[in-house]
Amino acid sequence: xxxxxxxxxxxxxxxxxxxxEGKPFGSGFWNPKAGMPLRIFDHGGDVVGEDFFIGAIxxxxxxxxxxxKLDETxxxxxxxxxxxxxxxxxxxxxxxxxxxxxxxxxxxxxxxDDWIPAIHEAFxxxxxxxxxDPDLARIEGIPSLTHPLSEKLRPLKIREHGVTFEIxxxxxHKTGFFCDQRENRKTxxxxxxxxxxxxxxxxxxxxxxxASLAGAADVTAVDLDxxxxxxxxxxxxLNQQRIKFTHADAFTWSRTMIxxxxxxxxxxxxxxxxxxxxxxxxxxxxxxxLNTLAMKMVKPxxxxxxxxxxxxxxADEFEKIVVSAAHRQNRRLQIFDRxxxxxxxxxxxxxxxSRYLKLLWCRVL
Numbered sequence: 001x002x003x004x005x006x007x008x009x010x011x012x013x014x015x016x017x018x019x020x021e022g023k024p025f026g027s028g029f030w031n032p033k034a035g036m037p038l039r040i041f042d043h044g045g046d047v048v049g050e051d052f053f054i055g056a057i058x059x060x061x062x063x064x065x066x067x068x069k070l071d072e073t074x075x076x077x078x079x080x081x082x083x084x085x086x087x088x089x090x091x092x093x094x095x096x097x098x099x100x101x102x103x104x105x106x107x108x109x110x111x112x113d114d115w116i117p118a119i120h121e122a123f124x125x126x127x128x129x130x131x132x133d134p135d136l137a138r139i140e141g142i143p144s145l146t147h148p149l150s151e152k153l154r155p156l157k158i159r160e161h162g163v164t165f166e167i168x169x170x171x172x173h174k175t176g177f178f179c180d181q182r183e184n185r186k187t188x189x190x191x192x193x194x195x196x197x198x199x200x201x202x203x204x205x206x207x208x209x210x211a212s213l214a215g216a217a218d219v220t221a222v223d224l225d226x227x228x229x230x231x232x233x234x235x236x237x238l239n240q241q242r243i244k245f246t247h248a249d250a251f252t253w254s255r256t257m258i259x260x261x262x263x264x265x266x267x268x269x270x271x272x273x274x275x276x277x278x279x280x281x282x283x284x285x286x287x288x289x290l291n292t293l294a295m296k297m298v299k300p301x302x303x304x305x306x307x308x309x310x311x312x313x314x315a316d317e318f319e320k321i322v323v324s325a326a327h328r329q330n331r332r333l334q335i336f337d338r339x340x341x342x343x344x345x346x347x348x349x350x351x352x353x354s355r356y357l358k359l360l361w362c363r364v365l
Contacts, residue, residue, distance in 0.1 A: 002038055005030070011141055012107040016047050027052070029088060029107035033141050039088040039105065043350075053087060053111065054118045060085040061122035064094075064344055075158040076167070078179050078344040079123055084354040085346070092119060093175040095158050095167055099125040100175035101150075103132050106140040109147070116149050129153050129169040129176075155231075157238070161186045163210055164238045166231055180309075180341035180357050181206060181270070187339070187361075188268060189214035191303055195265035198222075200250045200294055205232030205243065207268050212241040219243045220264070222253050254293035262297060268305040269294040275310035283310065284321060291325040298364040304333070311356035315340075318358050326364070337361035 009015050011031045017040060019025040027048045028040035042048055060080045064070045070077045079099065080092035089108030093100045099119055103109045109132065116128055130150035132142055155168040160182055169176040185206050192211035199208040202221035209232075212219045221243055223229050229247045236243045246253065250271070269290055275283030291306055298304045308318045315338070326333045341357040348354055 005032070012110045014048075014050065014107070029105065031106050031140060033139070034105065035139060039083075039107070041083065041086045041088050050111070050114065053115060056086045057115065057118045057122050060087070063346070065123070068343055070344060074160050074182065076160055076165075076177060076179050077182070077342075079119070081345050081354065083351050084348040086348075087115075090115070091175065093177065093179050094123055094125060095156060095169065095177065097124070097126045098153060098156060098169060099123065099128045100169035101128060101130045102175050103130060103142070103147075104136050104140075106142050109140075109142045109144075112147050112149065127151050127153060131169075131175070161189075161210070163213060164235070165204065165206065165209075166234050166238060167204075168231065171227070178203065178206065180345050181307075183342045184305075184307075184339055184359055185210045187337075188305060191266055192216040192219075195303070196220075198264040198267045198294075198297060200254065200267065200269040200290070201271045202232055202245070203228045203270070205235045205245070207270065208232070208243050208245075209235050209239055209241055211266070212236070212243055213239055216266075220246070222246045222248055222250055224249050251289065251293065254290075254297060258293065258296050263299045264297055264302065265299055266303045266305075267294050267298045268307070270307040273310045274308075275312045278312050280312070283313070284317075287313070287318070287321050288325050291322050292329065295326055295331060295364055296329065300364070302364055304360075304362045304364050306360050306362075308358045309356055311353040313358075314352075315355070315358045319360060322360055322362075332365040333360075334363040334365055335360055336363065 009030045013030045015030045017025045017028050024045035026040045026043040028038050031037055075096045077094055079094040080087055080090055082088055082091050089105030091102040130147040132145045153170050155166050157166055167177045188207050189210040193215040194217055197211045197216045197219045199221040202208050202223045208219045208221040226247050229245050233245050271290055274286040306322055339359045
């Protein structure tokens with residue numbers, strides 16, 4: 001859909017976008033080397049300048065700190081949610097006085113010298129860690145996987161709903177912790193009392209530790225990432241909880257448990273992103289297979305929570321996959337809730353992919 005481009009538009013440039021009749025349409029970031037060369041972040045006839053982004057940072061802080069009042073209930077939350085906060089290419093999670101940034105496009109990386117001080121001022125943070133995915137750096141032409149203002153940080157501790165977690169902004173996945181599941185961890189814990197719990201793809205133990213603290217009869221947790229399992233064990237110890245952690249592939253381990261006839265009262269499956277583009281059928285199959293295996297380990301009448309963090313998979317498509325997995329084994333799901341990321345992960349009306357996290361809460365009949 002992109003027609004002419006003026007010669008002064010270089011990679012990372014802030015550009016004005018005109019419609020096919022030559023009338024102002026909006027403003028965006030331009031990078032001809034990227035898979036998505038034009039990222040529009042503002043619509044309308046006004047030409048915006050670099051100060052627009054400082055204002056966007058301040059608006060993001062106002063939403064979290066003044067409207068949601070998140071500082072009163074948690075030390076860890078999503079501070080900036082990329083396009084949904086009109087800051088494409090920048091994800092920022094606040095962990096106490098530390099801001100952990102994930103940068104996904106060249107334009108955002110080029111502006112970090114100005115954005116980071118503004119973020120510290122708006123959110124009251126003092127240290128920052130910047131992470132760039134190597135594959136995205138190659139595609140976008142980002143010159144470095146780090147940034148001069150980025151600091152190598154040691155693991156730190158935060159509290160969430162009375163639970164203590166250790167976080168490694170420098171070494172963990174994404175920004176080091178999945179703030180998007182905060183409210184879901186609390187809800188999951190409320191279901192766990194006196195129940196046996198299985199946490200598939202447990203990462204650093206958010207759901208399993210929360211369930212154990214809430215009075216679960218026993219908790220089993222499985223993940224393929226050895227480093228994540230070690231941190232999950234530390235999180236269990238920090239909260240003085242006994243949890244059976246297993247370092248294993250969830251698919252292989254589940255098949256073994258099914259052969260052994262093992263079942264649990266409450267099962268959650270929270271896998272990594274399986275779908276990376278709209279044509280990724282392998283990812284669809286993985287969701288179907290994992291949910292099929294997970295449901296076989298739920299006792300009749302037991303509870304099942306299943307998650308997808310793939311933005312390219314709609315909520316309707318995800319539900320169809322899960323329901324199909326149940327019906328193929330002649331079981332039925334009594335779905336009693338559908339949730340997603342917490343309010344600190346807003347969605348914006350013209351970018352449905354920003355609603356990436358989807359959870360189904362079910363009783364398996």
